[in-house]
Amino acid sequence: MVSPWCAIIAVGGCREIYALKYHVDVGIVGVLHVLHGLLEILFSLAIGYMQDKELFVFACFSKGRWGRRAPWLVCHCPLMVVAMYCSWAPPSLDKNFLAGWYFVVVALGMWSWEQVLIATQAGTVECYPYKEERVVVEACNVAFTAAGVSIAAVLIAVAYQFELAEHAEIRTALGLACGGIGLLSLPSAYALRDARQLSNASAVPAFLRSIGEVMRDSAFRWLAAENVVSGIAGGTLT
DSSP states (O other), X not given: OHHHHHHHHHHHXXXXXXXXXXXXXXXXXXXXXXXXXXXXXHHHHHHHHHHHHTOSGGGTSOHHHHTTTHHHHHHHHHHHHHHHHHHHSOSOOOHHHHHHHHHHHHHHHHHHHHHHHHHHHHHHHHHOOSHHHHHHHHXXXXXXXXXXXXXHHHHHHHXXXXXGGGOHHHHHHHHHHHHHHTTXXXXXXXXXXXXXXXXXXXXXXXXXXXXHHHHTOHHHHHHHHHHHHHHHHHHHHO
């Protein structure tokens, strides 16, 4: 949990860096932040469907050897590393380029850390079917989550001490540090190989029907509304 939560804070929180240090128009950054909030809802639906349906990755990974969840983590941890590095070390400081770059790398980060989080959380239930076991695991996850958030906060604090637009070497160092942390969750794939809960992936309904079923759940509607309001609030605050 260190890597995805570090990515959520470090990548998701770099909007102030782009606005204050790279001088991207704050209105554009705010609008993009709202769009990211909407994308997060769609990504959660699509990723949950993909993992339940067991799409794509099992052409390269043996389910008998890797289980149901580990392949998703193995595939998306490197992608998360790329997003973490690129968000802190953009190849150009042109303001128009940076606006598009910010949108793409944060969206890439969101896609990858949602894949890792969903695989980890769903895999925990499948590896540890008893509540008493999951209580212990979740207690450890809370500690690792706090560590990831703390590391990201330190990176952001360091970034504020410099004029990043004038120091390419510091941007690169921050990107490498952030990307290196993204690899810390990769060993978790070894434990997730035990997530072998039997499933009938062919019985998972079509994507649009799945969305309809999820939207009938009031808990998901509240979560979606929270994402939208949070995106608007964050964009307005920026």
